[in-house]
Every structure is written in structure tokens, then in C-alpha cells.
Amino acid sequence: MTPTTCGNGTREGSEECDDGNRIDGDGCSASCLLENASGLCAGVATGSGAHLASRLVVSGLDQPVHVAAPKLDPRRLFVVEQRGRIRILKDEVLLAGAFLDISAKVSCCQERGLLSIAFHPDFKANGRFFVYHTNSDGDLVIARYQVSADPDVADASSEQILLTIPHPTYGNHNGGQLAFGPDGYLYAGTGDGGGGGDPFENAQNSTVLLGKLLRLDVNVETPPYYVAPPSNPFVAPGDPGLDEIWAFGVRNPWRFSFDRVAGDLYIGDVGxxxxxxxxxxxxxxxxxxxxxxxxxxxxxxxxxxxxxSCPDPPDGFTLPVLEYAHGTACSITGGFVYRGCSMPDLRGTYFYSDYCEPFIRTFRGVSAGDAQNRADRTAELGPGAGHTFDHIVSFGEDARGELYIVDYDGELFQIVPGS
Incomplete structure (x- = not known):
């Protein structure tokens, strides 16, 4: 007898997860449901994305800069605070202690600090996660950690440093994003090293790691705990480009994300x-x-x-699908393509904002190199009830693909259907 697949929308006994594990009893486990696309949204109320609203989830955070969740964990959100702590929201309650506190290893603030977290695709099994921070010298650090026996507390002694990238001169343009791609590799975005106009020409130089997107295979058990995938573009023998580089010519890719369905990579690069x-x-x-x-x-x-050196047409360069002039804006905050449960008609829509002018704008699809179906959703998403968007520093995505807005002034909001 072939067991019923978990996630078919019906709760049945003796169901089977996508990984082959049997769930006996009165239905699928939460993690089993999340493994199967058809069961991802089981039990989630839906509404229209034609009108949006925002809902305050938590306030009182200390300079939050990033929010993420393991892919099979619908109950928890991990909030990165710039000074060096990672907090857990569990069932929307902020736990008292820190999941990880590396404040003593982090230089802060302005553009420095603990900047992001990324969970290994097999985090549920191996408990590994990765952080990106600046150290006491201002250099960029990518490190691996392990969860302790308590799933809500990391083992701070488990640190393994994968990369330390010299960033000696300026305190800005550190990049800061980590994310696993659909290929299972870890991607990192580094800034150009700071100063105005890339004074050391790092972004166009393939022999340095600044001003780049890096791509690493982190399933390695010996130092330096990563290898460059053989499909990276500069790994050929004799190529002077560094093996870790995946793409280049970025100034400060503060936030990027992968569309969890299509696999496309969206990069918000600060101008x-x-x-x-x-x-x-x-x-x-x-x-x-x-x-x-x-x-x-x-x-x-x-x-x-x-x-x-600035050709027209721009042969050899990949130009943006969207740009906007500063005015009162100053620093793009890249977001996510919505793939959540609560607003099915909004799926495929990319959200982004700006640190200085906290608008929330969207587009859906790209045609002939240009973003399509652009919209400004700021007015409807304004939080109200005495709250404001002050400095939108990041967006977040939970295990079900619902989106969150991170305000640097200490608040976290969720994007929800409006009325």
C-alpha cells in the first residue's frame, strides 16, 4: 500500500513526508506540511492583495536590521540586532534571552555591526546557521554556528570562521546579506569598501572580494569550512579572478533575496x-x-x-531592471518576492523600500530588462495607531513566505490583507 503524501490537504493517519519520513497519528506534522507545496498554506486564512495593511508584531527591539526564519519552522522568527544579538520571536512572543550574543566580537554602529543570519537548508537536521558581521578591526566576517541542545539557544563556542575580508579604510559599504540559493550554496553580498566613488576601484576588480556577490559551498567539515563551487565563473585554472566571486560591479548590495518559487535573484544595490x-x-x-x-x-x-569606459549601448554590463532618483530617498532596502499564503493574488510581486524615505513600492515581472506592473503601496501600508515607518532597514520572510517590515527604530510589522 502506498502511503498518502503529506500535504494533500486532507489530514489522515500514516501519512508520509516528502523526505520519506512517516507521520503516524491524526495528521501531518507542521514541518511535514511545510515540506510539500500543496500543504504549505493548509489552515491559513486568505484574503485579497488588492488592498494591503500592516500589523505591528513587536516593538522595543534594539536596532533591528534583519529578520529570517528556518524553512520548516512556522513558529519562530529570528531578529538580528545590529549591536550583536539575535532574538527569537516564538508564536509572536519575544523570548527574554538572546539566541546568540556576539556583541564582544562586533564593531558597531552606523553601517557596521551584526548584519544578517542565514539558516542552512538542512537546519532542522544539522542545526547550522551562518552570520555576517564586522569585527573589531572593521573587517567583514562570515561565520558558522551551531544550535545547542536547547533549540532556542545557540552554542556561542561553536564558531567557525569561513571568511575574513579586509575592510581597513572606511566604515561604510560593508554589504551584509547572507542567503542560501535554490542550488544549496551560500551567497554573500559585499560592499565596495566604502568612501565615495569606490576610490580603490574594488567593484570592477575581480582579484578582490569587495563589491561582489560571493557563492560558497559550505558543506565542508575542515578549515576554511567552504569551497568555491566548480561552476563559479572565475575558477578556471589561470583565471586571475577569485574563485569565490559569483558576480561583480555592485556598490553596496545591502539586501538581496531569492524568489523561493522561480529561483531568480533580486538585488537592492545602494547608489x-x-x-x-x-x-x-x-x-x-x-x-x-x-x-x-x-x-x-x-x-x-x-x-x-x-x-x-562607459559604453553606449552598455555592452558587457547588466543594467538594473529598476532605478529611482534620490530626491528625499537615499538608500534602497531590497525586499522579497511575495510567495506567501494569505494573499494568493499577490504572489510574484516584489517589495522594496528606502531607508531615508520609507515608502513601500512593488513591481511584478520583468520584460525587456524593465520592471513591470509598478505600484506604490505606501499609503495603504502605513501602520497607524500611533506607529510610523521611520527607517525601513530590511524586509523579512517567514517559513510560509509571509513578509515583514523591519523598522530600525525598533519595530517589526507584518504585511497583511487590507479591508
Missing amino acids: QDTWEEVDVQPAASTGGENYGWDVFEGRHCFEPDPAP
Whole structure:
């Protein structure tokens, strides 16, 4: 007899998870449901995405900069606080202690600090997660940690440092995002090293790791606890480019994310004085894209202008699918493509914002290199009830694909159907 697949929408005994584990009893476990796309949204109330609202989840956080969740954990959100702590929201209650506190190892603040967390795709089994922070010297650190016997507390002594990237001169443009791609590799976004106009020309230099997207295989048990995948674009023998590099020509890719269904990579790259941009890398990419900085800022020549080094048309460069001029804006906050349960008609829509002008805008789809179906959702998402969006520093995604807004002033909001 073939067991019923968990996630078929019917709660039955003796069901089987996608990984082959049997669930006996009166129905599927929460993690089993989450493993199967058809069961992901079981029991979740749905509404229309035609009108949106925001709901305050928690306040009183200390300079939150990032929110993430393990893929099979619908009950918990992990909140990264810039000074060096990671907190847990469990069933929307902020736990008293820290999941991890590495404040003593972190330089803070302004653009430095503990900047993001990423959970191994097999986190449920191996308990491994990765953090990105600046150390006491201002250098960029990617480190691996392990959960302790208590699932709500990390083992702080389990630290294994994968990479320390020198960042000696300026305190800004540190990048900061970690995320696992659909290929199971860990991606990291580094800034160009800071200062105005990339003074050391790092972003266009494939022999340094600054101003890049990195791609690492972290399923390695010996130092340095990673290898460069053989499919990375600069791994060929004799190629002077560093093996870890996946793409280059970015200024400060503060936040990027993968569309959990299509696999495309969306990059919010912070501009200089004039233009902010969103770059999209298709899931079928083989890497090696040059996103233009510091030859281009957005779709415009940056330095020098005009000159042969800033070609028209921009052959050899991948220009953004969307740009916007500063005005009162100053620093893009890249978000996520919505793939959640509560608003089915909103699926496939990308959300983004800006740190200085806390609008919330969206687009859906890309055609001929240009973002389509653009909309401004700021007015309907305004939190009300005495709350405001002050500095939207990040978006977050929970295990079911629902989206959250991280306000640097200490609040976390969820995007929900409006009335």
C-alpha cells in the first residue's frame, strides 16, 4: 500500500513526508506540511492583495536590521540586532534571552555591526546557521554556528570562521546579506569598501572580494569550512579572478533575496548620490554578471562621463531592471518576492523600500530588462495607531513566505490583507 503524501490537504493517519519520513497519528506534522507545496498554506486564512495593511508584531527591539526564519519552522522568527544579538520571536512572543550574543566580537554602529543570519537548508537536521558581521578591526566576517541542545539557544563556542575580508579604510559599504540559493550554496553580498566613488576601484576588480556577490559551498567539515563551487565563473585554472566571486560591479548590495518559487535573484544595490537600483539575476544564470558600478550608477554613466569606459549601448554590463532618483530617498532596502499564503493574488510581486524615505513600492515581472506592473503601496501600508515607518532597514520572510517590515527604530510589522 502506498502511503498518502503529506500535504494533500486532507489530514489522515500514516501519512508520509516528502523526505520519506512517516507521520503516524491524526495528521501531518507542521514541518511535514511545510515540506510539500500543496500543504504549505493548509489552515491559513486568505484574503485579497488588492488592498494591503500592516500589523505591528513587536516593538522595543534594539536596532533591528534583519529578520529570517528556518524553512520548516512556522513558529519562530529570528531578529538580528545590529549591536550583536539575535532574538527569537516564538508564536509572536519575544523570548527574554538572546539566541546568540556576539556583541564582544562586533564593531558597531552606523553601517557596521551584526548584519544578517542565514539558516542552512538542512537546519532542522544539522542545526547550522551562518552570520555576517564586522569585527573589531572593521573587517567583514562570515561565520558558522551551531544550535545547542536547547533549540532556542545557540552554542556561542561553536564558531567557525569561513571568511575574513579586509575592510581597513572606511566604515561604510560593508554589504551584509547572507542567503542560501535554490542550488544549496551560500551567497554573500559585499560592499565596495566604502568612501565615495569606490576610490580603490574594488567593484570592477575581480582579484578582490569587495563589491561582489560571493557563492560558497559550505558543506565542508575542515578549515576554511567552504569551497568555491566548480561552476563559479572565475575558477578556471589561470583565471586571475577569485574563485569565490559569483558576480561583480555592485556598490553596496545591502539586501538581496531569492524568489523561493522561480529561483531568480533580486538585488537592492545602494547608489552613490543620485540613483538607487534593483538588479535581477535569472535563475538560469551561470554567474559572472557585471552590474556596472562604478562605471554606472543605475543606468547612467558615473565616471567618467562620457568616455569609452562607459559604453553606449552598455555592452558587457547588466543594467538594473529598476532605478529611482534620490530626491528625499537615499538608500534602497531590497525586499522579497511575495510567495506567501494569505494573499494568493499577490504572489510574484516584489517589495522594496528606502531607508531615508520609507515608502513601500512593488513591481511584478520583468520584460525587456524593465520592471513591470509598478505600484506604490505606501499609503495603504502605513501602520497607524500611533506607529510610523521611520527607517525601513530590511524586509523579512517567514517559513510560509509571509513578509515583514523591519523598522530600525525598533519595530517589526507584518504585511497583511487590507479591508
